[in-house]
Amino acid sequence: MKRRTAADEEGEKLSKERLRLWLRLLKASRLMSAELRDRLRDGHDTTLPRFDVMAALFRHEKGLRMSDLSSVLKVSNGNVTGIVNRLATEGYIIRVPVRGDKRATVVRLTRKGHEHFSELAALHEGWVDDLLGAVGPDETRLLAELLNRIGDSLDQRRKGKPIADGE
Numbered sequence: 815m816k817r818r819t820a821a822d823e824e825g826e827k828l829s830k831e832r833l834r835l836w837l838r839l840l841k842a843s844r845l846m847s848a849e850l851r852d853r854l855r856d857g858h859d860t861t862l863p864r865f866d867v868m869a870a871l872f873r874h875e876k877g878l879r880m881s882d883l884s885s886v887l888k889v890s891n892g893n894v895t896g897i898v899n900r901l902a903t904e905g906y907i908i909r910v911p912v913r914g915d916k917r918a919t920v921v922r923l924t925r926k927g928h929e930h931f932s933e934l935a936a937l938h939e940g941w942v943d944d945l946l947g948a949v950g951p952d953e954t955r956l957l958a959e960l961l962n963r964i965g966d967s968l969d970q971r972r973k974g975k976p977i978a979d980g981e
Contacts (some may be wrong), residue, residue, distance in 0.1 A: 846945050853941055858934060864940065867897050868923065868931040869909060877922030879912065906930055 851862045870886045871919045890916055906927030911929045912918040923931065
């Protein structure tokens with residue numbers, strides 16, 4: 815039987831701390847998302863997925879093909895289609911045929927959609943600022959830097975690796 819060293823014990827302790835950190839990140843993310851969903855639904859009769867679609871189209875003023883929109887949002891085409899249909903019916907987005915491809919369309923915000931999203935985005939920013947109010951300026955910058963480091967590390971690990979079923 816191999817004798818446990820102080821380094822083994824320290825590594826195991828760090829592993830448990832990282833697990834607790836991940837659970838805290840997950841809890842904070844879920845609570846913030848739930849609060850944002852409630853505020854969008856209750857005060858503005860919209861949903862977070864609709865907000866996300868409009869945000870993607872706001873960033874891509876010339877519009878996006880449906881497949882590109884799905885890719886940007888990291889969801890399936892089916893998930894986006896229903897949202898796009900409702901936003902189009904409400905006059906927030908339009909579909910524009912793609913020349914040379916009869917099956918493809920580009921979706922983009924209308925003026926009404928742009929104005930509506932601009933209002934929602936300003937509210938959303940204020941809500942996020944409020945929800946993160948317990949974190950000071952230096953802590954905000956440090957936390958952002960640390961989360962970027964984690965994200966960059968995870969991106970590097972995933973590059974070139976196929977996504978397993980269920981992911």
